[in-house]
Structures are given as C-alpha cells and as structure tokens.
Amino acid sequence: xxxxxxxxxxxxxxxxxxxxxxxxxxxxxxxxxxxxxxxxxxxxxxxxxxxxxxxxxxxxxxxxxxxxxxxxxxx
Amino acid sequence: xxxxxxxxxxxxxxxxxxxxxxxxxxxxxxxxxxxxxxxxxxxxxxxxxxxxxxxxxxxxxxxxxxxxxxxxxxxxxxxxxxxxxxxxxxxxxxxxxxxxxxxxxxxxxxxxxxxxxxxxxxxxxxxxxxxxxxxxxxxxxxxxxxxxxxxxxxxxxxxxxxxxxxxxxxxxxxxxxxxxxxxxxxxxxxxxxxxxxxxxxxxxxxxxxxxxxxxxxxxxxxxxxxxxxxxxxxxxxxxxxxxxxxxxxxxxxxxxxxxxxxxxxxxxxxxxxxxxxxxxxxxxxxxxxxxxxxxxxxxxxxxxxxxxxxxxxxxxxxxxxxxxxxxxxxxxxxxxxxxxxxxxxxxxxxxxxxxxx
Numbered sequence: 001x002x003x004x005x006x007x008x009x010x011x012x013x014x015x016x017x018x019x020x021x022x023x024x025x026x027x028x029x030x031x032x033x034x035x036x037x038x039x040x041x042x043x044x045x046x047x048x049x050x051x052x053x054x055x056x057x058x059x060x061x062x063x064x065x066x067x068x069x070x071x072x073x074x075x
Numbered sequence: 076x077x078x079x080x081x082x083x084x085x086x087x088x089x090x091x092x093x094x095x096x097x098x099x100x101x102x103x104x105x106x107x108x109x110x111x112x113x114x115x116x117x118x119x120x121x122x123x124x125x126x127x128x129x130x131x132x133x134x135x136x137x138x139x140x141x142x143x144x145x146x147x148x149x150x151x152x153x154x155x156x157x158x159x160x161x162x163x164x165x166x167x168x169x170x171x172x173x174x175x176x177x178x179x180x181x182x183x184x185x186x187x188x189x190x191x192x193x194x195x196x197x198x199x200x201x202x203x204x205x206x207x208x209x210x211x212x213x214x215x216x217x218x219x220x221x222x223x224x225x226x227x228x229x230x231x232x233x234x235x236x237x238x239x240x241x242x243x244x245x246x247x248x249x250x251x252x253x254x255x256x257x258x259x260x261x262x263x264x265x266x267x268x269x270x271x272x273x274x275x276x277x278x279x280x281x282x283x284x285x286x287x288x289x290x291x292x293x294x295x296x297x298x299x300x301x302x303x304x305x306x307x308x309x310x311x312x313x314x315x316x317x318x319x320x321x322x323x324x325x326x327x328x329x330x331x332x333x334x335x336x337x338x339x340x341x342x343x344x345x346x347x348x349x350x351x352x353x354x355x356x357x358x359x360x361x362x363x364x365x366x367x368x369x370x371x372x373x374x375x376x377x378x379x380x381x382x383x384x385x386x387x388x389x390x391x392x393x394x395x396x397x398x399x400x401x402x403x404x405x406x407x408x409x410x411x412x413x414x415x416x417x418x419x420x421x422x423x424x425x426x427x428x429x430x431x432x
Contacts, residue, residue, distance in 0.1 A: 018408040018409055022405075025413065029416050029417060030417075
C-alpha cells in the first residue's frame with residue numbers, strides 16, 4: 001500500500017478510537033450507562049449517504065453501543 | 076536569555092550560577108517549573124558571558140530569547156505548557172474549555188437565565204461585561220459594580236467561575252470584593268501598562284485579549300508585563316485584528332495559534348464572535364480554532380440577540396451554543412485532547428436541559 005494511504009488509514013483509525021473514547025467518557029461524566037444512550041441506528045441510516053453499506057453501519061454502531069469504560073470492564 | 080538546567084542539577088549548582096549572573100549585574104527570575112531549574116537572565120547581551128554559562132556542567136541549554144522583552148512568556152521558561160485554573164476549571168494542557176455568556180450583564184434575572192442556558196449547553200466559564208468599552212459615549216456602558224455582583228451571583232447559582240473585563244485600576248477592589256474569578260484585559264487596553272501592572276499585582280488569573288492592531292510581539296510583551304508584575308496565570312485570547320477587509324468586523328488571525336504554541340507556554344483561547352461580528356460565522360470559526368490548536372473558545376450568548384444591549388448581531392442562541400460545544404467535543408477528541416468535564420452542579424443543569432432555547 002502507498003505509505004501515504006496507509007498513514008491516512010492509521011489516522012482515521014486513531015480518530016475513530018478517540019471518538020469512541022470520548023463517547024464512553026461523556027456517558028461516565030453524566031453517570032450514564034453507555035448502553036443506555038444507544039445510537040439511533042435507524043435514524044443514522046436514514047440520514048446516511050456515505051460509502052458504508054447499511055449492515056456495516058448497523059454492526060458498527062451496535063458495537064459502539066456496547067462499549068464501556070476500563071473501570072466498568074474491571075467490575 | 077533562558078538557562079535550562081539538567082534535571083539532576085543540584086540546587087547548589089543552580090544557586091552558584093544564579094549568583095554569578097547577579098554579580099555580573101543581571102536580573103535573574105526563576106521559573107516555578109518543578110521538573111528542572113530554569114532561570115530567566117535579564118540584562119545586557121554578552122556573548123562571552125553566555126559561552127561561560129554554557130560551559131557550566133549543570134546547564135543543559137541556553138535559549139537566546141532575542142531580547143529582554145519576552146522572557147517569562149517564552150516557551151522555554153516552562154517544560155510543559157501552562158495550565159491556568161479559573162475556579163475549578165483548568166485552561167490549557169490536555170483539556171479544552173468553552174467560555175460563554177452575555178456581552179453585557181443586563182440585569183439580575185437575565186444574566187441568571189443566560190447562565191443557566193450556558194451551563195445547560197455545556198459551557199464551563201461564564202463571561203459577562205459590567206464595564207463596557209464602547210466606541211460611542213452614548214452606547215450602553217454597563218451596570219458597573221452592580222453588574223459584577225449579578226454576574227458572580229449567576230455564576231455561583233450554576234457552578235461556573237466568572238470572567239469580566241476590567242478597564243480601570245480603580246475598579247480592582249470591586250472586582251476582588253465581588254469575587255470575579257478571572258480579570259479580562261480587553262483589546263483596547265492591551266497596552267494600558269499601568270492597568271496591566273495593577274492587575275498583575277492582584278495575582279488572579281488574567282485573560283489578555285489581543286489588541287485590535289497589535290502584533291504578536293506587542294501582545295506577548297503585554298503578557299510579559301503581567302507575569303513580571305506578579306501574575307502567575309495568564310491566558311491569551313485572539314479576537315481578530317483590524318485589516319483592510321470590511322466584510323467582517325475584524326479578521327480572525329488563526330495563524331497565531333500554532334505560532335504561539337512554539338513561542339509561549341501560555342494557553343491560548345479564541346474569541347470568534349468579536350472577530351467576525353456575525354453570529355452565523357461563530358460556529359465555523361470555532362471549529363477552525365479548535366483544529367488549529369486553540370485551548371478553547373469564548374463566545375457571546377443571548378436568548379434574544381435582537382434585544383441585546385451590546386453586540387447582539389454576533390451573539391449565539393443557547394441552542395447554537397449547545398451545537399458549538401458538541402463541535403468542540405468532537406474536534407478536541409480527534410486532536411488528542413478532550414473537552415473539560417462538567418462539575419456536579421453544571422451536570423445537574425445539563426441533564427435537566429431538555430428545553431434549551
């Protein structure tokens with residue numbers, strides 16, 4: 001793979017992880033169970049006009065909704 | 076110049092170097108950096124003396140600051156960039172903040188309503204002017220000390236520290252008595268050196284706005300006045316400069332953000348509202364500011380901008396502030412930082428903030 005393209009993938013992956021961390025941190029900040037603020041997947045899909053197919057988007061956000069903090073993982 | 080010692084340099088060695096500098100007529104100011112000893116050496120440039128100091132085995136590096144004008148603000152005067160605490164909110168470092176509130180305090184009820192809206196939207200620090208520097212003597216000049224009291228009471232009610240502009244050193248006792256958490260030096264007073272000295276002596280956090288025609292050097296020299304005068308906590312705030320362009324009120328100079336991160340350890344905020352003067356430009360300019368490395372943004376909010384007593388055209392609605400805070404959260408995350416966490420009191424308001432208009 002072209003190193004520049006590879007670098008862009010790595011940067012996108014880091015950004016996705018940072019956003020997932022931020023989502024979990026926001027839930028913790030407000031004493032919410034991350035799974036209680038599930039993404040409105042149907043609504044997201046209705047508005048979605050990007051390159052990802054619907055089942056991938058659905059699967060991705062189902063995982064996002066299950067994400068929890070390290071502290072919660074330990075308990 | 077700035078002398079940076081090795082981390083394992085003994086206190087005796089540092090003192091010996093300090094005394095050698097003082098014997099040669101230099102003024103020496105020590106950084107409060109804990110990781111290592113750092114000394115600012117102020118006085119006549121002397122290449123031979125610099126070589127002599129560089130040869131000292133405890134000195135790791137000598138940083139030529141170019142002049143004696145900007146030493147304490149210099150990036151090399153601290154290991155890490157400075158973090159300024161305004162009440163319970165930290166400005167600078169890994170977290171970013173949003174300062175919001177009315178341009179002018181317009182009365183007890185309205186400022187409290189505004190504070191609640193800002194807290195619900197996720198802002199961290201409440202701003203509001205009680206002494207207003209207006210171009211026209213006929214324009215609303217602010218409610219003065221009573222406005223300060225109303226602002227502080229509103230901030231206390233929602234758990235937000237407050238920042239307000241001071242224009243006259245004679246008002247310092249009132250600012251202190253009212254418990255104003257951060258003194259703002261406005262653009263028009265950036266080079267009011269007697270005011271800078273007087274505010275510095277109070278040793279409260281200072282938000283120093285860039286003068287509307289000030290160069291970066293002049294702005295940093297003003298910050299140097301504050302640090303030299305005793306202020307420990309200084310935040311810079313870019314608010315647009317006057318250029319030939321008249322489509323906007325001023326021109327937001329985002330160039331300074333990455334530049335200042337190289338030049339100074341001080342945190343840097345951006346006030347996009349005064350730069351643009353147009354409310355609909357505030358959100359995109361806030362996003363640009365965060366992307367360019369700002370430590371936060373300061374914006375104006377009013378539930379009825381058309382009725383605002385000052386700067387209504389650049390004020391955001393509370394709902395627009397909530398959108399801006401969400402933008403800042405996302406941009407902070409993807410630039411390896413994070414939005415400052417809300418306190419319990421603000422969180423309570425935030426959680427109950429379904430109606431945010």
